[in-house]
Amino acid sequence: MIGWDIGGANIKVSAIKLKGNEIDSIRIIIEHFPIWKKPEKLPKILCEIKNRIYSKKPESMSLTMTGELSDVFRNKKEGVNYILDSASQAFNNYDYSVLNIRSKLISVDEAKANPIEVAGANWVATGWLISKKIRNCVVIDIGSTSTSIIPIMKGKIAALGKTDFEKLIVGELVYTGVLRTNVAAIVNEVPIKGAKVGISSEFFSQSGDIHLILGNISYEDYLTETPDNRGKNLINATKRLARVICADLEDLKKSEIIRIARYIYEKQIDQIMTGLEKVYSRLDPNNKREIPVITTGIGKKFLAKKAAKQLNIKKIVDINKIIDNFTFMATPAVGVAIMQAHKLLGRNVIWKH
Amino acid sequence: MIGWDIGGANIKVSAIKLKGNEIDSIRIIIEHFPIWKKPEKLPKILCEIKNRIYSKKPESMSLTMTGELSDVFRNKKEGVNYILDSASQAFNNYDYSVLNIRSKLISVDEAKANPIEVAGANWVATGWLISKKIRNCVVIDIGSTSTSIIPIMKGKIAALGKTDFEKLIVGELVYTGVLRTNVAAIVNEVPIKGAKVGISSEFFSQSGDIHLILGNISYEDYLTETPDNRGKNLINATKRLARVICADLEDLKKSEIIRIARYIYEKQIDQIMTGLEKVYSRLDPNNKREIPVITTGIGKKFLAKKAAKQLNIKKIVDINKIIDNFTFMATPAVGVAIMQAHKLLGRNVIWKH
Structure with missing residues (x-):
């Protein structure tokens, strides 16, 4: 499971290994990337991170974002579309889900049809993750x-x-x-x-x-x-x-x-x-x-x-x-990956801490 | 008389023509130049402005600054020296005076020996100018x-x-x-x-x-x-x-x-x-x-x-x-030029408005 959180200043990624419905390990990558400086580099940097975090095709990927608020984009819609297009290009058209503000993981096409619903949604992943425990x-x-x-x-x-x-x-x-x-x-x-x-x-x-x-x-x-x-x-x-x-x-x-x-x-x-x-x-x-x-x-x-x-x-x-050591540095990226696992498994993902 | 005010975001220049000790005309040039973006371009831009504002050698030039506060410089001393070196280069070693915070026009060498005394001194030119009337x-x-x-x-x-x-x-x-x-x-x-x-x-x-x-x-x-x-x-x-x-x-x-x-x-x-x-x-x-x-x-x-x-x-x-129409847009640049005229003439410069 790979979870992406594409912010305005940082790209955060979590790679989660499951054993059955239990979390076996969580890895985190944080890459400083101020999107407003070189937005055209986004596909390339996503591709590089992708190659670092997984060697073989991951079971599933999900994504959330806040970077669309940057003023390099004329409005949120333009930002959301740009980030999704960059991700699709970087992931080689490998499928991924996008988190919306109603705690749903939707398809890229659905996200593009409702850009305002996926804009700035990364807090939902954090909230969802913690709501499973408290x-x-x-x-x-x-x-x-x-x-x-x-x-x-x-x-x-x-x-x-x-x-x-x-x-x-x-x-x-x-x-x-x-x-x-x-x-x-x-x-x-x-x-x-x-x-x-x-x-x-x-x-x-x-x-x-x-x-x-x-x-x-x-x-x-x-x-x-x-x-x-x-x-x-x-x-x-x-x-x-x-x-x-x-x-x-x-x-x-x-x-x-x-x-x-x-x-x-x-x-x-x-x-x-x-x-x-x-x-x-x-x-x-x-x-x-x-x-x-x-x-x-x-x-x-x-x-x-x-x-x-x-x-x-x-x-x-x-x-x-509540959850593993480094999660605090990229809580939305971890949350969105576990959400996706939860959805695919059709039952609660569990973890020890 | 040419007066320069080299700020962090704008370079302002006044060209003042005298008849005897009376001001005949005042011209103003304002050039937007954010010094922190391309400090290395400063000599070139000063040279270009110089060529626009005077065709023949001006009687006298004076300069004040605030641009040295920019964080492109490690401290004010470095900033003052850089601005003075740029000006000297642009003005082809044509002599000019530098305003200090004690309302004195000093030589470039003196300014370099006491950089803190010329840093951010442009308000002195404004104050001096108005003190002549009120x-x-x-x-x-x-x-x-x-x-x-x-x-x-x-x-x-x-x-x-x-x-x-x-x-x-x-x-x-x-x-x-x-x-x-x-x-x-x-x-x-x-x-x-x-x-x-x-x-x-x-x-x-x-x-x-x-x-x-x-x-x-x-x-x-x-x-x-x-x-x-x-x-x-x-x-x-x-x-x-x-x-x-x-x-x-x-x-x-x-x-x-x-x-x-x-x-x-x-x-x-x-x-x-x-x-x-x-x-x-x-x-x-x-x-x-x-x-x-x-x-x-x-x-x-x-x-x-x-x-x-x-x-x-x-x-x-x-x-x-108190003074001519466009002075308000570049009061320090006008002030420092009139100060210089005042110093050279050894008597008050006068103007109508």
């Missing part, structure tokens, strides 16, 4: 670029928003992430020498710099380009953050940089909390906070968990308590 | 990318900040402008159907789209690239703004788009007001608001004037009441 919960999946908050009630996805637009409105999508978020989109000002100071609006530094400076991620986790195309080490991250207030490194003490980074980190937690609060206010109007949060994605520990704690959620469960 | 005032110069707020007291620049970093702290630099400011750096949320909704943190839309949608600027004023490299017409600007909330055009009514654009516009005025308030609180601690504001730059009418009004400044003067 009947009532709220999933927080924090990736490099954005955060999905997915309510699950009575074993079913209970999201109010279907499209990204609707999800932004109800708080189920928060456009903040671990690596690629422009610092200027997180804060409008930062604390310097006891005062709040306005910042540059350029794309000088991103959330990856903040989390590197604060030790939330390491060099190896920083899987994206940097705004200035310079290194992913502490010194370069610090320079980038200093530039946000038009400063060179010499203008700021280390403690001042740390204070600024912490402030931005807190604001990012606030952003996630705002979305989470909207979702809980609907599911849990009496503020009991007893519905557990499941955290996943590369920001699960230092962003999702913190936001849930700040909202006084009583039970916070790491996805690793 | 002894006490606060200048607001709003360009494509940023806003300078320059206090002038007793005929002298009375800025507290010298570097961009210091100016951000005291409110004399506000990083918001008419064209290039990322919408996600102006607001964190926008109003939709009566609620505040979080937005995408990508660079999907910029202030130029907002002002085009609201009719504050026209197609011809939109002198910069667009985030998606698509057109500068209303339909494309609207699409870009819709994408900020992950929406296609079909998802939103025209009235909803206008409401969102107005909200962003108001927040931009607030940003400028915050800086202006900091400056006035120092100059005018009793809140008399009698020190006049002089507005210049392409945002003088719909941003600077509005912010000053909102702060109850009693007298707001358009720069066109």
Whole structure:
């Protein structure tokens, strides 16, 4: 089983081996590919990944996407069609299913007939996967670029928003992430020498710099380009953050940089909390906070968990308590593959963790 | 007299003809040149502009800059040196002066010895120019990318900040402008159907789209690239703004788009007001608001004037009441040329308007 999640900045793939209806192993590939830079390379890169992940024809493939939101496409329809055409070309017309926002795996032709139904559907795979284990919960999946908050009630996805637009409105999508978020989109000002100071609006530094400076991620986790195309080490991250207030490194003490980074980190937690609060206010109007949060994605520990704690959620469960170690890095890709297996087998896929 | 203002996104040049010590004519050239994209082209483009603006050797040239802040340079020193080397090469070693933050025109060698003193000094030219006409005032110069707020007291620049970093702290630099400011750096949320909704943190839309949608600027004023490299017409600007909330055009009514654009516009005025308030609180601690504001730059009418009004400044003067028609589009380039003339003549340059 191969599951594809074609995002705007990363392509994630899972290869799942089954023994009967039980998962034997899960492999993950993550390839940084900013689709807006060279969209014409998409078929080639998909083909390369395909050749790396399977030597013989896989039993079955399924695909989900978010990359169609990129402004390299005029609208979502154009993006969906381009991604599907690229995949079909790369997979040599080998058949695959496409996930839609109603938790159905449909054919490529059906997907093309209803592009808006498959646009930005990757959160459905995540929600579906976790709904198989936990009947009532709220999933927080924090990736490099954005955060999905997915309510699950009575074993079913209970999201109010279907499209990204609707999800932004109800708080189920928060456009903040671990690596690629422009610092200027997180804060409008930062604390310097006891005062709040306005910042540059350029794309000088991103959330990856903040989390590197604060030790939330390491060099190896920083899987994206940097705004200035310079290194992913502490010194370069610090320079980038200093530039946000038009400063060179010499203008700021280390403690001042740390204070600024912490402030931005807190604001990012606030952003996630705002979305989470909207979702809980609907599911849990009496503020009991007893519905557990499941955290996943590369920001699960230092962003999702913190936001849930700040909202006084009583039970916070790491996805690793539910499924294999690296799934958190590509939950939708794993989810969509298991969905496909489930559909083909006609019964529940089971796994140990 | 030729005055150069080499910014990060635009190169602006003024050519001033004198009769005795009186200005006979002012010509302006504005060339969009994002320095971070192809820094190696800078000497060539400067040379081309030079050939367009003067056929015979000009009497004298002077230069100021802000482009060194671009993250294509490792730090300001590297940026200053690169810009000066490019200019020297383009001008065929024809001599020119460089403006420093202490209102002095110095030699290229002196500038290279003190790069931090010439970095981001273009606001000094603007302040100096206006100080020759109005002894006490606060200048607001709003360009494509940023806003300078320059206090002038007793005929002298009375800025507290010298570097961009210091100016951000005291409110004399506000990083918001008419064209290039990322919408996600102006607001964190926008109003939709009566609620505040979080937005995408990508660079999907910029202030130029907002002002085009609201009719504050026209197609011809939109002198910069667009985030998606698509057109500068209303339909494309609207699409870009819709994408900020992950929406296609079909998802939103025209009235909803206008409401969102107005909200962003108001927040931009607030940003400028915050800086202006900091400056006035120092100059005018009793809140008399009698020190006049002089507005210049392409945002003088719909941003600077509005912010000053909102702060109850009693007298707001358009720069066109002070100097020739197009100066507002390149005030530092005009200022630095007149400074140079003033220095060479050893007496005040005068002009009618």
